[in-house]
Amino acid sequence: MHYCRKLEALLPKLKLLSRQPPLCGVLDDGSTIAKAARELKLALTGAINENSVSDETIIQAADCLYDLNAVDVNIGAHICRAVEHRPGIYRYPLKGGILWSFHHAGKNSARRKKMIKSSSRATMETFIDALGELQGEEPRTVLLRPIMRNMAIVGQCHSFSVSAKARLEQAIMDAKEGLSNIMTRSSIILGYIVALKWLRVRNHIVATDAIQWLLAAISYQDVLTTAEVTKAISALQTWCVTCKGKPYKAIEILVYGLTQPPSLLMKSTPALVKFYIAATKVSRSNKEGKRSIGIITYDDDTDPSADHNAEEQQIAEAAAASSKQPKKVADIAALTVMLLTLCCSVINRFNARNLVLLYNAMSHHFLLDGLDIDRGNNFLRCIKLVSTEVCYTLQLDATAHATDSPLRPILYTEEDLGTIYRASMILSRAFDGLWCVTDLVEKLLIQRYGPQYKRVSVEPSESKINGNLPSSQQQ
Incomplete structure (x- = not known):
């Protein structure tokens, strides 16, 4: 006992x-x-x-x-x-x-193998029956969640026949409307994608629908956590699908889908920043060892390097290549650069807190993903644009702090200023024009918190890269 x-x-x-x-x-x-x-x-x-x-x-x-x-x-x-x-x-x-x-x-053990096979087939039938019920009644997420988890395990334990997977794919497409109502507003989309990956479902239509539902779920800020988005991206990176007889990674469909991002995602800057942070965390754990090129290559009839007068217009044009499918997609590297480009295209709608998260995530993107700066022109433009916004916000914070009013707004805390300082020191390795940010934030730290901030460590701030705000800002 x-x-x-x-x-x-x-x-x-x-x-x-x-x-x-x-x-x-x-x-x-x-x-x-x-x-x-x-x-x-x-x-x-x-x-x-x-x-x-x-x-x-x-x-x-x-x-x-x-x-x-x-x-x-x-x-x-x-x-x-x-x-x-x-x-x-x-x-x-x-x-x-x-x-x-x-x-x-x-x-x-032959007996145990037989038990695994029969249990796997029974779980598959249960899943198909549950999909059939979605067409005739109100979707019930609580019933689907454990089934999705079991399907992911079944996919690792048993290899289904082509006919069995064809039945499953047809059942999924028949229940598309009911699944859409569930997946777009629930974290169950993560279990759904993981299950499809382990079941080795290669249907391009099924994969495209799942990715569209994932983007919709990410657009709602509170549906998926940063860790869940990271896990979903990791699953897409290893999920193989077939389109017109050619093999693709599901993450390539995601990158192409972001050339026409959902309007709700572009309106929700916290969700967009969370998406970018999650992608950088996957990029950090990428085992391929490939250096990110920092730019996406398009078909020959496009000119993504066209000269524009304004920096925002350059970023927006790179993000708005909506009808141009990437000819060469560097998987997670292309995704992180695409998301950073989207963030920069709506940078004028970022508040002070989201700017801190984005700036720190950019430093991790550069430090941990090994960007090839010689070819990463788009990344350099993003560094310059975001740094300009951060510098402007720091000036507003300094002006507000100089007033004697007890109701003065506090844009940045001590932790935020330290994070900005570390990020600017890291990003200055790629772009020399960041010393204005570094000098300004160092001056603010010394004025407010003492001379001990004359030298600040350049170690990455893990609390920020996780996308979590300090407790003092959770208001």
């Missing part, structure tokens, strides 16, 4: 941790998550050996281990043996972490 009590005490904490990706990012210093997973494995193994654990607890523990990416052959074998002697679980199609455990530990 000792292990059972320990397991019941651990599960609520680890379930909370596994369902909050930002917490995992903060706590995972290389050992914290692994240590918690080891404790859960030891408690679960001991409780199974004592035969003192309930069916529901085994299911919850397996799901938690799956969410923490901690299922291995050893713990999977223990879970399999326990489940095979529990009719309450084994008589029904396996789901979630239980199915994933069978996948890890059942590769050499």
Whole structure:
């Protein structure tokens, strides 16, 4: 009973941790998550050996281990043996972490392989039935969410036939209207995209619809968090689709779709900045090691480098190449530059807080993505334009702070000024004309907070790149 009590005490904490990706990012210093997973494995193994654990607890523990990416052959074998002697679980199609455990530990067992196959087919039928119900009644998100999660696991455990995937694709297209009502206003779009990727659905129409729904969901500021948008972009980067017999990455469809961005996305500057921050976080973790070219190459009949008088017009023209499909798309590199271009095209609508987030994200984009400055002319124009806006806002802040009125507006806090200083120091490596920003913000820091700000560290500010405002600004 000792292990059972320990397991019941651990599960609520680890379930909370596994369902909050930002917490995992903060706590995972290389050992914290692994240590918690080891404790859960030891408690679960001991409780199974004592035969003192309930069916529901085994299911919850397996799901938690799956969410923490901690299922291995050893713990999977223990879970399999326990489940095979529990009719309450084994008589029904396996789901979630239980199915994933069978996948890890059942590769050499014909009986377990058969169970995986039958459970996967049953989950597929459940999904198709749920899609059919969407056509005749009010969409119910609460029922679809666990099905999407199971479909992502099923796609990793079992490879469906061409006919089965054709049935699924047809069911999705038939339920397009009902799915649209759900996906565009719910975070379930993330699970939907991940499921389609693992199921290896290659239908171009299905992928295009999913990406349009993702853009609509991102346009609503509070639907998806920055971590969820990052995960969705990562899934698109590895999702392969077929159009007219040629293979494409789904992220290429996303980049092309942004040549005509949704009007709601362009009106919501916080959502646009969040989208850009999420893309830079994916860019940082890109394993291909390719340097971003900082510019998108269009068909031969276009001239994206046309000379314009105003800097804003140059940026807007680069963003508004709406009818020109990119001939060469550098995946995530092209996406980050495209989003930065869109942000700059509406820079006059950014408030002071969003400018801080954008400016700091640009510094991370340059520092962590390894931009090729020799060819990144569009990126240099963006640096100049955003820096000009930041400098103007700093001057407004200095003017307001110089007044004696107790009702004077405070645009930037001490943390904001430090973030702007670090970002300007980093971006000055690409563009020499940023010393006006650096000198001005250093002067403001010294005037308000003392001479200790004579030298400020140039380390990236993680709280800002995550897209989170300090607690003092959450008002």
